[in-house]
Amino acid sequence: MVKSKSAYSIPTKKGKLDTHIFVVWVDNEAGVLARVVGLFSGRGYNIESLAVAEVDAKKNISRITIVTTGTPQVIDQIKLQLKKLVPVHKVANFKREDKKVIFKEMALLKVVAPKKNIDKCLKSCNKFNPVIIDKTKKSIVIQITALRREIDKMNLKLKPLGLISTSRTGAIAMTRGAEIFN
Amino acid sequence: MPKLLTGAEIVFKCLEDQDVEYIFGYPGGAVLPIYDELKNHETVKHILVRHEQGAGHAAEGYARSSGKPGVVLVTSGPGATNVVTALTDAYMDSVPLVCISGQVPTHLIGTDAFQECDTTGITRPCTKHNWLVKDIKDLSRVIHEAFYVSTTGRPGPVLIDIPKDIQFAKTSYSKFKKEKKLNGKINNKFSQSEIEELINLISKAKKPVVYTGGGVINSGPKASESLREFVRMIGFPITSTLQGLGAFPGDDNQFIGMLGMHGTYEANNAMHDCDLLINIGARFDDRITGKIDEFSPKSKKVHIDIDPSSINKIIKVDLAIVGDVNEVLRATIKKINKKQNGLKTSNKQKISKWWEQIQKWRTKNSLGFINSDKTIKPQHAVKRLYELTKNQDTFITTEVGQHQMWAAQHYKFNKPNRWMTSGGLGTMGYGLPAAVGVQIAHPDKLVIDIAGEASVLMTIQEMSTAVQYNLPIKIFILNNQYMGMVRQWQELLHEKNYSESYSEALPDFVKLAEAYGCKGIKANNPNELDEKIREMINHTGPVIFDCQVDPNENCFPMIPSGKPHNQMILGPNDQEDNRITGKGKSLV
Secondary structure (H helix, E strand, O other), X not given: XXXXXXXXOXXXXXXXXXXXXXXXXXXXXXXXXXXXXXXXXXXXXXOOEEEEEEEEOOOOEEEEEEEEEEOHHHHHHHHHHHHHOOOEEEEEEEEOOOOOEEEEEEEEEEEXXXXXXHHHHXXXXXXXXXXXXXXXOOEXXXXXXXXXXXXXXXXXXXXXXXXXXXXXXXXXXXXXXXXOOO | OOOEEEHHHHHHHHHHHOOOOEEEEOOOHHHHXXXXXXXXXXXXXXXXXXXXXXXHHHHHHHHHHHOOXXXXXXXXXXXXXXXXXXXXXXXHOOOOEEEEEEEOOHHHOOOOOOOOOOHHHHHHHHOOEEEEOOOHHHHHHHHHHHHHHHHOOOOOEEEEEEEHHHHHOEEEOOOOOOOOOOOOOOOOOOOHHHHHHHHHHHHHOOOEEEEEOHHHHHOOHHHHHHHHHHHHHHOOOEEEOOOOOOOOOOOOOOEEEEOOOOOOHHHHHHHHHOOEEEEEOOOXXXXXXXXXXXXXXXXXXXXXXXXXXXXXXXXXXXXXEEOOHHHHHHHHHHHHHHXXXXXXXXXXXXXXXXXXXXXXXXXOOOOOOOOOOOOEOHHHHHHXXXXXXXXXXXXXXXXXXXXXHHHHHHOOOOOOOOEEOOOOOOOOOOHHHHHHHHHHHOOOOEEEEEEEHHHHOOOHHHHHHHHHOOOOOEEEEEEOOEOHHHHHHHHHHOOOOOOOOEOOOOOOHHHHHXXXXXXXXXXXXXXXXXHHHHHHHHOOOOEEEEEEEOOOOOOOOEOOOOOOOOOOEOOOOOHHHOOOOHHHHOOO
């Protein structure tokens, strides 16, 4: 720690950091995302990725998926603090390693290259449900869905082949089988 | 077709439905329609402050001393930003406040209009919840919801931002009915097995201590009664945080004083050595725990709190009971009574050794100080003030600093809601406006702000409010010409480099009092102190009392930074062999 005269106490030993995915059901109203995100920044939690959209237009419910890291104690606090927000209905969280939960990210990849390279790109995307969204003689836009680290890898792999632009969503999550989050 | 009401009328309808008697506010362009409507509503009285921060603190004082939510009315822009300190203060200390702010008309929002600011954006982190009302149809629902959110669960401030055009717009008003629970935010579902477990721990304990906080006060006067019954039943020693003072009688033998950074020797040692710690409505604040790693190392810990996020936030506990303090205590008392399994007697025997130990610690007399017959010692001044006011129901507010700690140490509170101080945020300038609010709630009671000369100057303008409403508040200033707590830390931790902690120019407080149109009294030496205090108490109007105290006095005991509870610095006699060295210095 920097020798600061205004520190309050010695920081206790940091525990092991886990990556958790939080799924938060909120009223879709003005400022609700700011409340959730402000809670994270205000209390010093970090956000690795964020995905949010309305999922129930009738009930006006949005679903926010946040990937974050923290010690078990911090993860606990995040959950309890989120639950205190008035527009929050429900909070679920699980470890990234949890086998019962699927989580996916989508990415759009634009490659500008000769046909030979474009074909190579498409081929290496094969594992990740590639969809060709736009194609010209010189370019292609491929949509893939995969895990974060897989998209990271694809990014590196396609760069030399002419990848010029990547746009990706935050992770979203769903339980396997008949169960739902609660 | 029902009668159509304007937004401004709806605001007052809602306030009337919520039984609001007083609002603390300051007018301005964006709330003029609401102010215009004020004259039509006799039951709602407006207290005009001199600064919006004063309105907020006055509402806090009102809320804390009466148990009802405080209501604040301010204008847009600077009106709203000025109230932010008070909202944050209320948020930290869980005080129910409902703040209504004006906003520029909806079509001007986002255009950097005159006196526009992003009020809901600014106040989002310092309120439980806030609303920007953009549709007149939402207004009454939002206001009632605001009162509900503010006063239920762990109380706190809320803010409703109402654009000026909404205040003019018309709609029908439907009578307020209790709404469904908001997303189940109230947590009061503790189980009987948790109560059983608590009783089990109580019956096994040999060295127990009860540690209570502001949650007991917030749970209502009944909770204090339950606490007294519970603590007397189990016979345990009890200590309290700054905010919890008054929940248990301060002059009771079972009460071992306040704990924490400036708590008593016996309370902090009991916390450190205990084998069972029962936290009732407190939150393990850093001024309480000291060094976390060495906090109460040998104890089983129980935490009773209405806010689930308080549990395991700082200190891991063995048993958590989420619920309202009074209800948890009632359930526990009921169960102990029902069992009658000899717990009451056998348990007291088990802990008799523990009490002996506590008596030994008590003999240290950690609140002792060396009195003087030449200069007024600040502790002596507080003690005299206590002795001369304890025969009547007195309400004490404070500012923040040494005087606040001396007041907490030497003034004994016997009832809840008699002690209003800024603990969480530590807001200098809290006490004077808070006293205004307290006096509004209790017009016939004695209300004293134990103040420091530096703190009180931050909100001194509210004397003008006190004079306007003839509120006989007494501002008892322990004047040492220093920001005393800053000076104390500089003395102990920064090689006596008294950087900017001395006020070279101070007003003549007696003349200042006269300028405001109230009475000024000055006491220079201990001989005249009692007589002057009596003069202050007997005066029927507001008083500023300039008590000239020893400028070099320090507040002890003190847990030096980076040290656990059992390594405190005691008074001047003990100090030489307990210097704060190296590492501790950086940790205050």
